[in-house]
Amino acid sequence: MTPADGTNDFDTAKTISELLKDLAADRQQRVLRWVAESIGLPSSPTVGPGPLQTPAHPGPLQGGDPTGRTVNIRSFVDSKSPKSDMQFAAVVAYYYQFEAPIDQRLESVSAETLQEATRLANRARLTSPVQTLRNAKGQGYLDTVSRGQYRVNSVGENLVAMALPGTGTPTPTARTRSRTKKAGKPGKPKSSGRSPQKKVASNTARR
16 A cells, blocks of 8 residues: 555665664664654564564563663663673673663674673773673673674573672773782791890899
């Protein structure tokens, strides 16, 4: 069916698809959300092919705050206190999948998303966010969804939900890691085993 203005809905959708197809999945979702908001359409949690799935009853998504409150990424990262860049990547992926406001949630994260998260969390920028994601995958925290896209897996979920913040050790960053101290301290001089002798002035005999 062609509207009165002469445009075809399918052609319009095809044009939008051509503009978005080369973008990463998280950018596609972000652009579509902005477009929907700009023309007054309600935004949905996810954008993708197939019919939208509506929950049978209202309630928080998996991993969300049961009170319905949302938390920003800086507060979430601070609460988890990741102790390495790989743990930080797992925390970020977990946050965007389960804890972010519904219209900001992502099924996967990219290097761009991870680097932006360092800015939002007031954390030192990563030297190579791409390599950080690969390392986090190698550590078993993330799975590859597609090229450049990673999603937190069950190991990463357990790390973030159960293990962190751990001992509460201050969070190291890419630029502020402490140097390893050399083992051993200067030893104390050995005691000769003899008690120090005090010099006692001799009494002068009374005349």
